[in-house]
Amino acid sequence: MKKFWLIILFIIIIIISCDKVNNPEYNVDKSACNSCGACVSICPIDAMEIGEDGKAIIDQTKCNQCGKCIAICPEDAIY
Amino acid sequence: MRKLLIFAVLISFLISQVSSDEEYDNKSNAKSNNKCYEIARSLYQKPFGEILSIPFIWLGKLTDNEKNKIDSSNQQKLQDSDQRKKLSLTNWSQLSLNYFTSNAKHDIDMVTGASKDVYKIDTQGKFGLKYQHEFTGKISEKFSYDIKEDIFYSEKSHERRNSFFTNDLQLRLYYQHESTYLKLQFNNRYYNSNETFFLNLPGVTYDTQQQLISGATLHLKQDFRKLNLNVYANLRNLEYDYLVPDDDEYEAYNASDNDFYTTAKLSFKITDHLNIFSTAYHKNDLNESNLFDHMNLGGGFEYNNKISLFSSIKAKVQYYNIVSDNINNEQDQNLVTQLRYTKRFRNGLSGFISYINRSCYDNETAQVYRVSNMLRVHTMYSYSIEHINNSYLLAGIKYNPENDGTLGFIEQNQYLLKNIYSTANIKYSLDLFTSYSLKFEYFLNPLQSFWIKDEYTDFYNIHKQNLLYIGSTLIF
Numbered sequence: 001m002k003k004f005w006l007i008i009l010f011i012i013i014i015i016i017s018c019d020k021v022n023n024p025e026y027n028v029d030k031s032a033c034n035s036c037g038a039c040v041s042i043c044p045i046d047a048m049e050i051g052e053d054g055k056a057i058i059d060q061t062k063c064n065q066c067g068k069c070i071a072i073c074p075e076d077a078i079y
Numbered sequence: 080m081r082k083l084l085i086f087a088v089l090i091s092f093l094i095s096q097v098s099s100d101e102e103y104d105n106k107s108n109a110k111s112n113n114k115c116y117e118i119a120r121s122l123y124q125k126p127f128g129e130i131l132s133i134p135f136i137w138l139g140k141l142t143d144n145e146k147n148k149i150d151s152s153n154q155q156k157l158q159d160s161d162q163r164k165k166l167s168l169t170n171w172s173q174l175s176l177n178y179f180t181s182n183a184k185h186d187i188d189m190v191t192g193a194s195k196d197v198y199k200i201d202t203q204g205k206f207g208l209k210y211q212h213e214f215t216g217k218i219s220e221k222f223s224y225d226i227k228e229d230i231f232y233s234e235k236s237h238e239r240r241n242s243f244f245t246n247d248l249q250l251r252l253y254y255q256h257e258s259t260y261l262k263l264q265f266n267n268r269y270y271n272s273n274e275t276f277f278l279n280l281p282g283v284t285y286d287t288q289q290q291l292i293s294g295a296t297l298h299l300k301q302d303f304r305k306l307n308l309n310v311y312a313n314l315r316n317l318e319y320d321y322l323v324p325d326d327d328e329y330e331a332y333n334a335s336d337n338d339f340y341t342t343a344k345l346s347f348k349i350t351d352h353l354n355i356f357s358t359a360y361h362k363n364d365l366n367e368s369n370l371f372d373h374m375n376l377g378g379g380f381e382y383n384n385k386i387s388l389f390s391s392i393k394a395k396v397q398y399y400n401i402v403s404d405n406i407n408n409e410q411d412q413n414l415v416t417q418l419r420y421t422k423r424f425r426n427g428l429s430g431f432i433s434y435i436n437r438s439c440y441d442n443e444t445a446q447v448y449r450v451s452n453m454l455r456v457h458t459m460y461s462y463s464i465e466h467i468n469n470s471y472l473l474a475g476i477k478y479n480p481e482n483d484g485t486l487g488f489i490e491q492n493q494y495l496l497k498n499i500y501s502t503a504n505i506k507y508s509l510d511l512f513t514s515y516s517l518k519f520e521y522f523l524n525p526l527q528s529f530w531i532k533d534e535y536t537d538f539y540n541i542h543k544q545n546l547l548y549i550g551s552t553l554i555f
Binding site: 008012015016018019020021022023024025026027029031032037041042043044045046049051052059060061062064065067070071076078079 | 229231240241242245247262276278279280281289292294296298311313315317338342362364371372373403405406407409410418419433434435436437438439446447448449450451452453454455477479481482483484486488508511512538
């Protein structure tokens with residue numbers, strides 16, 4: 001088990017050392033989303049919606065990465 | 080010496096009585112007649128071994144009157160439960176009144192495109208109201224439905240909504256038979272257009288105000304032995320007004336935006352723990368052909384293994400290719416990796432570690448970029464479960480450097496007395512805010528409660544605000 005976590009840690013370090021993408025992108029951690037809809041209510045460009053599983057989804061063609069949904073999410077599910 | 084011996088016997092009796100949760104559940108009826116046990120358990124459950132430092136208190140047996148009260152209360156709960164099962168009806172309802180104050184004296188950039196007269200946030204207090212109701216029921220063995228209503232109203236500007244009045248209604252019809260699952264959903268979200276913040280809709284030059292969002296959704300899940308098909312289609316219509324400047328005045332025009340979303344996922348079960356899957360996602364912008372169309376095609380695998388009764392591990396690796404004129408070329412090839420390890424201990428301690436990485440590959444420069452990384456660690460310690468609700472201490476961190484989402488939080492839910500609970504929460508975000516909340520909740524029974532809550536948030540360099548709520552939650 002220790003080896004497994006060491007490999008994971010090694011992969012994470014490699015990934016983090018990569019350059020950041022020029023245009024950031026927001027996504028929803030569905031395991032954390034509680035379906036409250038606060039992000040839908042605050043989104044100033046109508047890019048958030050509740051999907052088929054009751055969890056929030058982001059329309060990437062609309063999202064302008066303003067970050068309001070990150071601040072408003074009570075479960076910190078947006079990353 | 081005799082006293083010491085008696086004390087030792089009492090302590091050993093006490094520990095043997097509370098040796099495990101399973102035993103507690105099995106013996107709950109017998110123990111409900113004994114006040115002594117209740118005290119003993121609360122002592123035993125305290126962290127840091129306080130049981131040895133707190134004197135044992137004997138309160139004697141419950142009186143007949145107290146026993147009758149408990150029995151009649153349990154009987155009533157059983158009758159209510161049987162009635163609900165028979166009718167298959169459940170109502171969940173929450174009503175709250177809130178009072179909003181802020182130190183902001185000027186327009187703030189929390190709201191995009193806000194005009195001064197309507198959207199000014201000032202130091203005056205504002206009232207708001209929120210009502211949510213969910214109703215679920217069964218039509219037959221195969222068909223069921225639910226109706227959800229969410230009404231929000233605020234006197235003036237509010238930090239959490241882009242409209243001062245919204246009414247969100249959802250109707251869902253479910254069909255489930257053997258390996259087939261079908262869901263049909265209609266939803267309407269109505270805004271009071273005069274008191275709705277202006278939005279910046281992509282592709283629309285002018286400021287717009289939402290009027291109504293309507294949607295129709297079809298969701299199908301079908302199992303064919305090891306093969307699983309999941310299809311989702313959603314037609315979404317947005318009615319909005321847009322304002323065109325005409326000298327000093329604005330001319331309002333009405334328009335609509337229609338999008339059609341479809342998603343399909345086909346997965347194949349290789350072993351009990353391993354699935355492989357392929358996915359397809361398509362967005363068709365029915366107004367602006369091609370410009371906002373979007374398509375993802377991809378696949379990957381999911382691994383889900385319960386290592387033991389107390390721990391499990393989940394992993395998911397997904398690749399997808401984006402075809403869209405609206406997304407940068409460097410994000411065409413994407414890889415998403417998710418890991419989650421959950422661990423539970425017998426002494427009430429549990430927690431999980433979750434990591435999600437999104438990376439992309441640029442064909443032109445042959446370089447890998449990181450889109451987003453999120454590491455989440457949560458731990459929870461439940462130290463008292465004998466009351467209506469659980470008493471616990473919860474702490475966690477979220478590390479998300481790419482999108483300024485790094486934060487830490489701590490929360491405690493504590494039984495105070497006579498079905499009254501307190502919940503305290505502190506959340507500290509490095510870049511966005513610090514918030515404190517305190518809630519007192521009184522449970523009439525496990526399904527009905529009244530509560531009062533205060534929430535203070537400091538948005539760094541923007542403004543500070545306070546929300547005081549008073550509300551009730553009912554399930555019947």
